[in-house]
């Protein structure tokens with residue numbers, strides 16, 4: 001049964017992965033990238049391979065865990081483009097809606113995702129990054145709407161988004177978490193403006209969102225007022241299971257790329273580089289095993305606090321080692337500013353850019369340091385940092 | 396550090412600070428020339444300041460700290476080679492070089508060959524601002540030449556490090572004019588050793604300057620930035636990361652000073668080149684570590700083009716690949732232990 005699915009997916013991918021997509025996506029502008037992502041997304045949706053993690057009543061949904069894994073392994077093996085533009089829609093938005101959305105909200109928004117609505121995540125603010133609970137964007141109830149004022153930042157692909165998963169403060173009483181409410185915001189609402197931020201790669205894949213008296217209908221609130229923090233946890237958890245299976249599988253398949261570059265550069269026999277390669281291999285395989293094991297635990301309900309942090313931290317560290325080796329083997333020529341490939345995995349072979357992008361995984365979605373805090377304090381039960389502190393600069 | 400060198404550090408830094416970050420190459424270059432920084436290593440007998448390689452490195456450390464676009468290492472390599480080569484018709488060009496420094500040098504070993512009938516072929520990679528230079532210093536194991544750049548074909552080598560403008564220059568069957576020759580045979584071997592030694596010390600100095608600045612900027616940011624109702628600098632985990640960087644940089648600095656001190660008496664000897672390579676390896680590693688950590692510890696803002704973190708990262712990563720030969724430096728250092 002599973003072998004049959006594997007054969008099916010493999011042959012579908014052979015016939016459908018756009019030929020030469022890497023070349024086409026290298027040095028192209030963002031609009032061409034968006035168009036290509038759309039085409040690939042619709043193909044995958046039609047074949048039922050974009051939504052294996054959705055419930056059975058949705059097209060493509062209802063796949064067992066083993067089947068989902070097979071699909072991701074094959075996608076990685078075929079080196080198909082990643083659905084970066086739809087990442088938030090397919091995972092964060094969909095999982096949040098299914099877990100915490102009302103039946104009405106599911107009916108209103110999930111079909112739109114399958115029709116290509118792009119979603120972005122509006123959680124972080126200039127002064128609320130790791131300390132998300134301190135966010136200050138305000139939502140004030142006025143009759144049937146909430147009126148939103150504030151600023152979001154680092155929102156991936158916000159400039160292309162139709163909708164936004166938004167956290168805003170409805171109350172300042174009690175614990176900071178208690179006053180947060182979760183909204184589904186239409187990015188075309190009056191008062192929303194987006195400014196793309198230029199990144200160190202020269203790309204501008206994230207953006208600031210300014211919110212000036214934006215009205216959101218009450219029916220687009222997820223959960224009750226003040227329950228946003230719990231809903232946000234569901235959103236964040238969604239990127240931790242399957243996504244890391246996909247990413248670690250892609251990393252495993254990219255090991256071959258290291259070998260290729262070493263051969264091409266005539267350094268395949270360099271003992272220093274070979275040994276470094278040898279050190280990386282078990283780490284990559286371990287990252288795959290951790291991601292697989294974690295997914296099993298999640299499905300069987302055996303997950304404990306800290307498990308997800310270990311997978312993300314280990315993946316981020318291993319990815320950094322991977323791209324570091326890529327830079328090392330590509331030598332001086334690897335420092336040449338070359339046009340980068342959009343929609344590739346984290347290991348596109350443009351190692352300088354891959355290195356810069358590896359920070360996505362060590363900073364975003366709970367940084368390495370935050371994962372370490374969770375492992376130490378909540379898994380290993382070590383005491384938290386003291387709440388009280390006193391310090392004066394220069395004293 | 397001697398009092399003189401400390402003074403030199405301070406005065407160089409104050410000039411660079413007053414110019415501010417991102418100063419255009421030609422603006423900073425005018426200052427380098429006008430302030431006599433090119434004279435630092437030139438002996439007094441040739442109207443220089445006679446401060447030796449240590450002073451040259453102090454200046455580069457400050458230039459590295461400010462991520463400067465000035466091709467000081469490249470120009471210095473030419474000047475030093477001319478002086479070290481001793482009496483030659485080329486020495487007459489020194490005064491011009493010191494006032495305009497229209498010559499440059501590659502930052503990796505040149506990949507060139509000289510045929511039996513005296514023709515030069517091959518590509519010299521990673522040459523700083525060669526488009527603005529009249530001459531370029533090139534070498535093989537048995538020849539050191541100052542070749543007019545017009546004899547070669549230029550190709551830009553745009554790297555991620557936008558603070559330095561590098562090029563490749565290719566020579567095809569170029570008839571060597573005897574007036575280009577600085578040294579030949581055994582004398583060339585010594586001179587090559589000297590060039591590569593100074594280059595590696597200059598790269599180490601650049602790295603130490605940059606690493607120090609990246610760490611300073613990180614410490615300042617962590618002290619200013621508040622999360623969880625307190626400055627990030629209050630988290631011991633982050634303090635320890637900065638402390639490790641400080642120790643790594645201090646070790647690189649100590650090794651740099653010590654190796655330079657040991658090498659100074661015999662700059663043309665193979666032993667000096669090995670010492671310089673050690674200093675460069677540790678300093679460039681400290682720089683990449685400091686720059687990588689700077690991005691991580693700045694969080695999202697460290698990934699934006701408008702924040703300078705990435706400039707350190709890119710310069711540090713390029714430095715790791717400069718001065719490298721085909722065989723891994725690490726392997727060569729280890730191999731020396733067995734011979």
Ligand SMILES: Cc1cc2nc3c(=O)[nH]c(=O)nc-3n(C[C@H](O)[C@H](O)[C@H](O)COP(=O)(O)OP(=O)(O)OC[C@H]3O[C@@H](n4cnc5c(N)ncnc54)[C@H](O)[C@@H]3O)c2cc1C
Pocket residue numbers: 120121122123124126128129130131153154155156206359360363364365366367368369370373620622623627630632633691692693694695696698
């Ligand atoms: C590529 C990218 C894409 C992103 N996409 C999105 C998006 O789509 N939507 C969205 O809402 N956000 C997004 N983010 C934001 C991301 O979630 C934040 O950058 C992250 O939470 C860190 O916050 P910060 O950048 O403010 O860093 P800070 O929180 O200021 O952290 C700075 C440094 O301090 C460390 N630190 C912080 N607190 C502690 C502590 N208690 N103990 C030890 N160390 C600590 C951090 O790990 C980091 O190294 C994205 C970020 C990146 C880099």
